[in-house]
Amino acid sequence: MTSVKMVARRPRRRATGWSFVALYVVLLVAFGVVPVIYAIVTAFFVTPVVGPTYFSLLDNFAAVLADYRLPVAAVNVAMYLLIWLPLLLVVVFVIALVLDAKRTRLGALTRFISYVPGAVTGSAAALLWLFMFSPAVSPIGPLLAPLVGANGIIISDSSLPMILAVMGVAIGAGGWIVMLYGALTAIPPELIEAARIDGANVWQQALHIKLPLIRSYVAFILIVSFAAGFQVFVEPQVLGTGARGQVSSTWSVNQLVYSYASGESNYGRASALSVLLLIITVTAAVIIIRKTKFYSIDGRS
């Protein structure tokens, strides 16, 4: 109640607050809220091959959940997430810790170098990695020898989780390293000193002091990465068109959505599956936020 009174007393401050977020709200409504509502509405309309469109609460969802491609795509994405997320977190945390532990004059340069691969993202990165993983043209060809299959190629349905995980770490880690490094430098030095006096070694300091203090940052990385990884689309799509006939056009769940919408012109099913994806990513985000007390300030509850 106090906050309401304060706001009432200071209408100008409230207007200022709104003006800060106004542009964001407009964009969020135009490109976030409206499409989601449109998808939810569309998900309840079934378009048969012949005959009129009709309303049904369940038909599209049932058809999507019964699709033989969905379990395959779900397993592909799960494999990818299981490899990528732990790998990403470990790489990001370890490199950020090393940068933090040994603050030399080269620190800024090292941070810059680790950030550079992140400059090439999305479809451009996928194209780049398509070359990296084509043994015939790859600049690191000899290193890839153990990965090459009997038919002389590397990129295939089954190798894709590993390839995407490597790509994802190479592209995504840099930005997170810079962010986590910033979080680590914000930890009061007296805390670390106290831990050291109590006999904690570097490893113990990292695990028991630093990690809990930057918990909410790790949670943020997890939420953003999970949502992005769960909806992986561009990378398998580009690698698939490049490595012709080696990657299924419905390798990931989001590609299945795309296939419904573009190949089959079945917007009802595309929307139904999108809505299911949204429910899963939002649920996961809520769980992570709750478990890590994400909104508590600086990780202190």
Added chain:
Amino acid sequence: MKSRNLAMLGIAAVGAIVLAGCSGAASDAPEQDADASITVWVDDTRTAPAEEYAAAHPELKVKIEPVDNTQGAISSRIALATKAGDDLPDVVFLSTPDELSSLLANPVNFPLGLDGDIDQGVLDGFAEGSTGACTFGGTVYCLPNDIAQTVVYYNKPLFEQFGYTVPTTFDEWLALGEKLAVEHPGYSLGTVNARYGLDAYYASSQCELTDSDDPTTVTLDPTAEECTRVNAVVGPLLANGTLSTLDPFDPAFVPLVTDGKMLATISPSWMGEYGIKPNSPTEGQWAVALTPSWGGTDEHVSGAVGGGVWVVSAKSANQKAAIEFATALSTDPEIQSAAPTYPADTASAEKWLEKVSADPWYAEDPSAVLSEAAGQLSPTQGYVRYNTQLLDNFNATVIADAGGDIDAAWATFGEQALAAAKAAGYTVNK
């Protein structure tokens, strides 16, 4: 306050969407205007001839738009434009003609039935069987532009050097592959990845996977002998490595062609010009023969691996001009004889073959074989909405298995093919 605002916004948005949906319903028979200009969507290859024809016929008022023709791009663009109530093209060139089956279904219903409006002589002029896949419910919905009949491309000097004869039956083809693997390991009989397997090997055996005569039914029987006898050839040759699991344009396969390690391949009629010539440019090496016959008969059947079609919009305001344009582009011997691929129109094909028979790249004149194969298209290949899934599933089962246990892999593929057809809204006949 905040949540009420959001709710209001939601209701407004839903209302707007519902209204948009209602106004988007266009009538199917627009008023015809003989002076209306027409819009034509083409791929890169068809852009120049379309523009030249449009320039030579200003009275047709044609606007040529080159568009992205990757698999599914055109049909989804038309579907979205239909849904949004935007302008639709009057004529479309489809380089993946399976998209016709999507255009024929809800919510698009785009193609115009052509029989009544087109001279029967034009339809009769196409190679035998080439309009079959365009026909749904007895109505022709597309004009074939080019046909991709399969033939055997073989390296003639290499056959002479090895002392082999070119197979005319698939029993001989299998025997050749088994001998080749033992006597000359590392040499190849081409690839069976995706459509290069399904549309060449299985289609030439008349294995019914996509035989569709109307938008809601398909004949699909992967357990038939026409299918399983192909496994008995493809399986052993995949296992011994003479057949590759790669796409013929894969950087890992192309070196076989460049290094002269490809003895022969069963490939569509465009493969010589596009796939083999650029990588094996030496003159006097490559010749063509009919696709081998199945089942101990001498009845040769060709599969079709691709081949583009022209589609006219039922929603065009100037259907007469649209039909005239599509007909000209597909049957004008001037245009078609300059085309890079084998013309579906027989008169154009004869002119096209004159150019090919004079090409010194071939070891022998291929025109007689190409023309005979063009008239032997498999009647079992149709345009269906699950073609992409079919190719994906084939690669995920038979190709991924690489000759390990092809019968088991094929059985899995068969189940997935049935599931794909049903999910796409087909009633499946056996």
